[in-house]
Amino acid sequence: MKKMKPDRRVGRTRRILSEALMSLIIEKGYEKTTVQDIIDRANVGRSTFYAHFLDKDALLRSGFDNLRDALSKKGIGNRDGWAVALDLFQHAQSHYPLYKAMVGKHSWDMIQQYAQKFLFSLIRDHLKPKGSARKKTPVPLDIAAHFIVSSFLALLTWWLEHKMPHTAEQMTEIFKGLTKPGVDAGLGFET
Amino acid sequence: MKKMKPDRRVGRTRRILSEALMSLIIEKGYEKTTVQDIIDRANVGRSTFYAHFLDKDALLRSGFDNLRDALSKKGIGNRDGWAVALDLFQHAQSHYPLYKAMVGKHSWDMIQQYAQKFLFSLIRDHLKPKGSARKKTPVPLDIAAHFIVSSFLALLTWWLEHKMPHTAEQMTEIFKGLTKPGVDAGLGFET
Amino acid sequence: MKKMKPDRRVGRTRRILSEALMSLIIEKGYEKTTVQDIIDRANVGRSTFYAHFLDKDALLRSGFDNLRDALSKKGIGNRDGWAVALDLFQHAQSHYPLYKAMVGKHSWDMIQQYAQKFLFSLIRDHLKPKGSARKKTPVPLDIAAHFIVSSFLALLTWWLEHKMPHTAEQMTEIFKGLTKPGVDAGLGFET
Amino acid sequence: MKKMKPDRRVGRTRRILSEALMSLIIEKGYEKTTVQDIIDRANVGRSTFYAHFLDKDALLRSGFDNLRDALSKKGIGNRDGWAVALDLFQHAQSHYPLYKAMVGKHSWDMIQQYAQKFLFSLIRDHLKPKGSARKKTPVPLDIAAHFIVSSFLALLTWWLEHKMPHTAEQMTEIFKGLTKPGVDAGLGFET
DNA sequence: TCCTAAGCGAGACGGTACGTCTTGTCTTCCA
DNA sequence: TGGAAGACAAGACGTACCGTCTCGCTTAGGA
Numbered sequence: 001m002k003k004m005k006p007d008r009r010v011g012r013t014r015r016i017l018s019e020a021l022m023s024l025i026i027e028k029g030y031e032k033t034t035v036q037d038i039i040d041r042a043n044v045g046r047s048t049f050y051a052h053f054l055d056k057d058a059l060l061r062s063g064f065d066n067l068r069d070a071l072s073k074k075g076i077g078n079r080d081g082w083a084v085a086l087d088l089f090q091h092a093q094s095h096y097p098l099y100k101a102m103v104g105k106h107s108w109d110m111i112q113q114y115a116q117k118f119l120f121s122l123i124r125d126h127l128k129p130k131g132s133a134r135k136k137t138p139v140p141l142d143i144a145a146h147f148i149v150s151s152f153l154a155l156l157t158w159w160l161e162h163k164m165p166h167t168a169e170q171m172t173e174i175f176k177g178l179t180k181p182g183v184d185a186g187l188g189f190e191t
Numbered sequence: 192m193k194k195m196k197p198d199r200r201v202g203r204t205r206r207i208l209s210e211a212l213m214s215l216i217i218e219k220g221y222e223k224t225t226v227q228d229i230i231d232r233a234n235v236g237r238s239t240f241y242a243h244f245l246d247k248d249a250l251l252r253s254g255f256d257n258l259r260d261a262l263s264k265k266g267i268g269n270r271d272g273w274a275v276a277l278d279l280f281q282h283a284q285s286h287y288p289l290y291k292a293m294v295g296k297h298s299w300d301m302i303q304q305y306a307q308k309f310l311f312s313l314i315r316d317h318l319k320p321k322g323s324a325r326k327k328t329p330v331p332l333d334i335a336a337h338f339i340v341s342s343f344l345a346l347l348t349w350w351l352e353h354k355m356p357h358t359a360e361q362m363t364e365i366f367k368g369l370t371k372p373g374v375d376a377g378l379g380f381e382t
Numbered sequence: 383m384k385k386m387k388p389d390r391r392v393g394r395t396r397r398i399l400s401e402a403l404m405s406l407i408i409e410k411g412y413e414k415t416t417v418q419d420i421i422d423r424a425n426v427g428r429s430t431f432y433a434h435f436l437d438k439d440a441l442l443r444s445g446f447d448n449l450r451d452a453l454s455k456k457g458i459g460n461r462d463g464w465a466v467a468l469d470l471f472q473h474a475q476s477h478y479p480l481y482k483a484m485v486g487k488h489s490w491d492m493i494q495q496y497a498q499k500f501l502f503s504l505i506r507d508h509l510k511p512k513g514s515a516r517k518k519t520p521v522p523l524d525i526a527a528h529f530i531v532s533s534f535l536a537l538l539t540w541w542l543e544h545k546m547p548h549t550a551e552q553m554t555e556i557f558k559g560l561t562k563p564g565v566d567a568g569l570g571f572e573t
Numbered sequence: 574m575k576k577m578k579p580d581r582r583v584g585r586t587r588r589i590l591s592e593a594l595m596s597l598i599i600e601k602g603y604e605k606t607t608v609q610d611i612i613d614r615a616n617v618g619r620s621t622f623y624a625h626f627l628d629k630d631a632l633l634r635s636g637f638d639n640l641r642d643a644l645s646k647k648g649i650g651n652r653d654g655w656a657v658a659l660d661l662f663q664h665a666q667s668h669y670p671l672y673k674a675m676v677g678k679h680s681w682d683m684i685q686q687y688a689q690k691f692l693f694s695l696i697r698d699h700l701k702p703k704g705s706a707r708k709k710t711p712v713p714l715d716i717a718a719h720f721i722v723s724s725f726l727a728l729l730t731w732w733l734e735h736k737m738p739h740t741a742e743q744m745t746e747i748f749k750g751l752t753k754p755g756v757d758a759g760l761g762f763e764t
Numbered sequence: 765t766c767c768t769a770a771g772c773g774a775g776a777c778g779g780t781a782c783g784t785c786t787t788g789t790c791t792t793c794c795a
Numbered sequence: 796t797g798g799a800a801g802a803c804a805a806g807a808c809g810t811a812c813c814g815t816c817t818c819g820c821t822t823a824g825g826a
Contacts, residue, residue, distance in 0.1 A: 055787085158334060227807075230778090418813095428774080436814095491682035560716075560720050560755035608781075618806085
């Protein structure tokens with residue numbers, strides 16, 4: 001197995017396609033954007049598209065890989081676990097037109113699901129060490145993690161749907177205020 | 192304006208179509224079910240289908256109208272507000288094959304959205320009277336309602352995805368345990 | 383078997399339907415007129431339409447039955463056989479809007495076929511007695527009759543398509559001038 | 574503007590579709606043949622069909638383009654103008670099953686109309702030079718051309734409907750015998 | 765004059781074909 | 796010779812009409 005230096009054009013094509021999709025989402029929404037639209041905008045052949053991505057959904061998800069990798073590398077570390085939410089609220093804010101175009105649509109559901117998976121393992125791994133001390137908690141740890149992530153996404157969705165009436169910091173506070181009490185009580189330790 | 196007696200056939204057709212869809216969802220999933228499948232199963236003409244429903248999605252949603260109407264009529268009344276969750280957990284349990292076939296798919300997102308709308312107004316109307324006394328709360332009432340509904344749906348989803356490892360009563364307790372503390376603190380009054 | 387007096391409503395319904403079709407043909411053409419259009423215009427139930435006519439085509443043809451019966455009763459008699467053409471040219475002229483709306487379309491083909499059948503037997507019966515004397519003619523009598531009728535219809539079509547640039551009398555002369563020489567020569571006797 | 578070499582597949586697809594239609598016409602008639610039948614027989618996608626032809630009618634007409642082009646190239650030249658009829662009678666004879674399946678139906682009307690247009694200009698262009706000498710003729714040249722073409726098609730139709738009881742040569746003679754005298758007289762010169 | 769069978773309107777229904785649309789694969793040809 | 800262009804198979808979609816049918820109301824014409 002040879003280790004190849006990746007063709008520089010490959011990165012270029014993927015980037016162009018991603019940019020084409022993003023601009024099209026903002027213009028006409030993800031659902032109304034067809035593969036044909038994307039490759040027309042990107043000046044790319046149909047087969048080229050499918051050489052790089054399984055389908056339109058894969059292309060969309062790939063756009064969030066950067067965010068995921070950044071978060072993944074940064075981790076939670078010694079910060080207040082709830083602080084991660086702030087990063088995400090801010091990211092949404094800085095890409096508002098894109099998020100706005102998707103929220104409430106099928107594409108948003110997909111993104112949520114994608115985010116859910118990643119954030120879930122991030123949170124669970126953060127909670128596990130603390131929880132391992134306690135034998136038995138009234139609420140299973142997995143459910144708590146799922147609850148935290150879902151609550152965050154729910155607030156994010158609400159925030160975007162209502163045109164961001166509060167700051168990212170305020171939203172983080174609200175999120176923490178609504179979620180932390182129940183989690184702490186349910187798990188039996190301070191998160 | 193004449194008051195017409197409604198054609199008895201209409202109700203029958205709508206019911207047959209709904210039943211056909213439900214059975215097909217269980218067999219092959221909502222997304223893989225085509226309109227053709229439905230009308231074949233229901234022994235109904237294509238145009239008849241479109242005379243009654245805008246599309247496949249509308250038919251699916253109509254299937255939940257009964258549940259919605261039942262809840263709507265029953266209301267929350269004097270019960271513990273959180274008890275409504277039990278009704279819904281139980282409903283899901285008693286229609287498990289149907290729910291199971293949809294959870295995690297696009298159809299589930301749609302149902303969630305449909306449920307969200309209805310439950311949101313139900314909850315908000317339940318909270319409003321209590322909240323009107325207090326001038327200012329750290330958390331806006333709308334956000335709290337949104338949070339409650341989303342949390343419920345998140346737990347329901349988790350429960351179904353994991354093959355209902357707990358009873359409906361246990362899930363209601365967990366739901367209440369995770370959600371109530373934050374809401375009470377955030378709103379400044381006992382829900 | 384009782385002989386009933388026919389219900390007066392029946393004739394009325396048939397007439398109303400025929401009138402509705404004729405007016406619709408003039409307005410939007412026969413092909414674009416649907417059964418729904420007709421029964422809407424006629425204020426008649428769908429089933430009533432089908433109780434009276436097999437389909438739209440049958441209704442159209444029925445409109446020409448009057449003309450056919452009139453010609454049939456009048457016959458050719460002692461007149462110049464070619465004079466019948468004049469009657470028909472004049473009929474077309476007096477119903478120009480209707481004919482104009484059909485000529486060149488599928489409906490015109492149907493009318494032509496309908497007319498062909500009737501006129502063919504009219505002409506053949508007119509020629510037969512004269513031809514029976516001669517044993518053998520270079521051109522079969524049936525072909526000659528077919529030729530005469532087709533030529534007439536061709537000229538009628540041309541005339542209507544070109545907005546009737548000549549009088550009905552002129553067209554009759556042209557028709558006779560083009561057709562008679564060949565027929566007389568082919569049949570071997572004066573028509 | 575780049576001159577592209579046409580994709581070889583295109584011609585193939587069009588040919589296959591045409592062949593599929595022809596065979597289906599012979600088997601079940603043009604009117605009963607659906608687009609679905611054609612694409613099934615041709616092993617072609619539905620969209621491919623519509624990428625090449627506007628509709629079923631267009632495909633049918635395209636099948637006669639070869640014949641038209643052949644005649645067009647060959648022209649009338651120095652031959653007896655009436656000889657063209659022989660070519661056409663013979664063509665019909667050699668494709669009898671196809672013609673037989675259409676004659677008398679709507680499809681035949683369409684073909685007749687298509688043929689009429691082409692043959693009319695062929696004949697008129699053939700007559701014009703001869704007629705320009707004469708100032709005034711009792712019968713307009715356009716009518717004469719229309720008459721000739723219609724007469725030919727009428728005889729062709731009769732011939733096919735009656736299972737070709739005469740040879741193509743005989744039919745040509747009959748055609749000429751019936752038509753030429755009137756035309757020569759009407760135009761005032763020998764055709 | 766009554767009453768009864770038929771005509772009738774309204775429109776739901778099963779069914780068929782249409783032309784459009786989008787997807788993911790596969791082939792051709794150009795640079 | 797590798798990738799852009801785009802032809803292609805597949806198949807679901809929503810629309811348009813058709814001809815059949817069921818349902819009650821109305822009404823003509825025989826009793």
